[in-house]
Amino acid sequence: MAIKTVYALVIAVIVTAVVVGGGLYYYYTTVLAKPRANLLEIYHWWTSGGEKAAIDALVAVFQAKYPDVGVIQSPVAGGAGYVMKAVMKAMVAAGEAPDAFQVHAGYEMKPYIDAGYLDPIDDLWAQQGWEEVFPPVVKDMVKWGGRYYAVPVNIHRANVLWYNKHILDQYGIDPATLETWDGFFAACEKLRAAGIRHPIAMGGIGKWEIAHALEQIFVSQGIEFYQDLINGKLTDPNDSRLVKALQIFNRYLDYVNPDYATLTWDQAVARVIRGEAAFTIMGDWANGEFLVAGKVFGVDYGAIPVPGTKGIYVLVVDCFERPKGARHPENSIKWLIVVGSREGQDAFNPIKGSIPARLDADITKYGPYQRQAINDFRNAKYMAPSIVHGSGAPEKFASAFNDISSAFASNRDVSAACRGIIDAINAAKDEYVKEWRLY
């Protein structure tokens, strides 16, 4: 190496060291030493029109209460938090956690709990009297090792069968007959005979749309079975309930549009709206699609629990928490108080299309579908956390479950799918740390 280059290299190292060192010195002595601005920074994935309006309403409640706190919202676009999940894990691991972030209650919180990135908030729960207003399964979803780590803000229902009322009326199908799978398939057969070849609409481009339908069929095989499934207690691929569920799904797929693999969930809902299909199984965020299309609940469309799941409420729950080392811990707590309050939940949920996680919602503020949902929620015999939406089972199982469902939709191999489920449970064996009690 030429002597010149050696000098240059030495100088380069010195210059870099001076620049970086100076920068760090400035950061630690000036930026960090300054009194911190009175801010609250939150992350969430509510970016579509209605969702954004909903979180803005919640923030408005916060700002009315704490006008001196500036709120920074950092939304990360991507349905069901598919993008934010990755962003947040990277941020938290880098020690850059915000004051609160949206996460699905249940197993999606586990990596943060395991690494000790969240603060327990038992005191807050006691102080706010939340013990009394949230139902037991919902409370369990934010509890780890007997301690509370988050506050649920809303409940979406996963086990909803949406139907086009005009089609049902036209062919004389009574929704009451759809409470069992036999009745449901009889209706499908009737519609097919009348020329609607694919009476069920399903999406599948993201795979979870398929897994979502299968999950509800699992629930329809009884709450005991579903509890065994999410507790990782199934061991036998020939378990009659497991086989039966896959057989039902196999029959279900006979009536599904063949182009499901290229459709999103909302494109599937749109088929029901346009009357090209009569049914679709989707969470109750689908209600927003009907509303945007100008359809009236009970006139143009209807919603009932998925066949065999009457009295069961399959839960999709978003929550907020206080990350360890949050820059503004007091504001984080203030935010959680608003998130858990009746006022906050009744501001957020009517717009979001979900229902409050609290049992004491002001029902007059909600639309007709949501009123029905709130009633079902209050009178639910059982509640069950969804696997597909991040709550019920370890992430590893949930991820494999998507692949298994998507493979089954094309190969229709019941025994392979049953084996796949058991293998996925065994592969995630060490991660079943929660013991759900659903009944």
Place this chain on the structure above:
Amino acid sequence: MEALLNEIIFLPIIHKVPPGRNMSSYGSIPLTIILMVSLVTAFFFIYGLIGWNVLLSFTKSMGLITSYELAGSIQYMKAGSDPVFQISLKNNLMLIMLFIPGSIGLGLLLAVLLDIAGSKGETLYRTIYLLPFSLSFVITASMWAWMYNYSYGVVNTLLTALLGRAFQINWLGDPNIALYSVILALIWQFSGYTALVFLAGIKSIPESQINAARIDGASAFQLYTKIVIPQLKPWILSAFVVLMVFALKAFDFIYVLTNGGPGVSTYVLALLMFRRAFFETDFPYGAALATILFTMVISVVVPYLLLSSRGREK
């Protein structure tokens, strides 16, 4: 030393060149410094972090908990017993075997056609063919998802019109076909780029050679197969390396078009890495997969760089 430092630091500012020395020998020193500073930064942010990633894959880290205690090659063993890893690897190899020759072949054909067409509308055609490559993969993947739609997609509509209903293909819903659908779409997207590279190569061939061949009575076919294409070797090689690297690290297009489905039939290594790391919070395993991918890419790129630098020395 002090004098030297003064010279180096202030020279470029005061622009005073001492007698007897030429400008270039001094001008290069500040340039070297700037280069070195960016090199040092780049070394940290690129190679330092690659090194950290490799280290992570050998540690006892779990989920979001980082540990620097070494655990040996557990994560690499995991890849050996992960059935989806094998499928992903196989799919990457399929991409290499079909997507690369497809893109090069089609690109070559287009380049020759563009060359024959001559200056007439060349700019127009060039733009048309390059356009797909300038679009984001997310956009083209969404477009292909519509076109591949089983019931309403334009591809099946055309097939039905030409051959009848029996010839409808479930492009993305059939696990035996989905990977080929992906490859077909990727060839479409990349062939415009390869065509442009090859066209530039054709243009660089001296006119005299072509004229000489013409005078000797070579047909157009002979002209291209005997004179033009053999001289495109370095261009084909460089396109090959670009395509190879893409075939190994393909992610966004597949993520949007099939998300690895149906089942796991269109998984590739990069997608597997993303899912294992961020959806199953298995960061050390994700790091191991990243290291494997990195090794594969390096083993393609380094020989090419050596080869091309040796070629230049000659």
